[in-house]
Amino acid sequence: MAFIEDMQGRDLTLLQTLDGRTITYTPDGGSPRTVAGMLQSYSEITGGESVDVIINSPILSVRGIDVPEIAEGDQFSIDGQDYTAAAVRSDNEGITEIMLEES
Numbered sequence: 001m002a003f004i005e006d007m008q009g010r011d012l013t014l015l016q017t018l019d020g021r022t023i024t025y026t027p028d029g030g031s032p033r034t035v036a037g038m039l040q041s042y043s044e045i046t047g048g049e050s051v052d053v054i055i056n057s058p059i060l061s062v063r064g065i066d067v068p069e070i071a072e073g074d075q076f077s078i079d080g081q082d083y084t085a086a087a088v089r090s091d092n093e094g095i096t097e098i099m100l101e102e103s
Contacts (some may be wrong), residue, residue, distance in 0.1 A: 019036075019037065019038040019039060021037075021039065021078060021079060022034060022078075022079075023035050023036070023037045023039075023060070023062075023076060023077070023078050024076065024077040024078075025062075025066075025067060025074065025075075025076055026074065026075040026076070026077075027067075027069050027070070027071070027074050028071060028073055028074055028075075030069070032077075035062050035063075035066045035067060036062070036063070036066070037060050037061055037062040038060070038061045038062075039058055039059070039060050039078055040058070040059045040060075040061070041056055041057070041058060041059070042056070042057045042058070042059045042099070043055070043056050043057075044057070057086075057099050057100070057101075058083065058099075058100045058102075059097055059098070059099055059100070060076065060078070060083075060097070060098045060100055061095055061096070061097050061098075062095070062096055062098065063094060063095060063096070064090055064094055064095065064096045065094070067096060067098075070085065070088050070096060070098065071085070071088065072085050072086060072087065072088060073085060075103065076098075076100060081102065082102070082103040083100035083101060083102055083103055084100065084101050084102075084103050085098045085099070085100060086098075086099045086100060086101045087099040
């Protein structure tokens with residue numbers, strides 16, 4: 001087994017072990033499919049006019065090979081909640097992080 005294939009398998013095992021939830025991914029104009037991923041919450045403090053505001057955003061981490069066509073606007077369904085991909089970032093190590101917005 002090649003090194004890259006071995007690492008891709010380890011990434012999948014890690015994501016399934018850490019989270020293990022069912023995630024349905026639907027690319028724009030494509031068919032829905034199940035992918036493995038890990039959903040986390042990201043919080044950011046932003047200065048408002050009179051008080052600071054905390055913004056919470058869900059971040060989904062998936063293997064890049066499972067979502068090669070990922071683009072902003074693609075749809076995800078996680079635990080019965082629908083989301084839209086708001087921002088996409090690859091770590092160049094095989095994992096893609098997607099900032100989600102509730103649909």
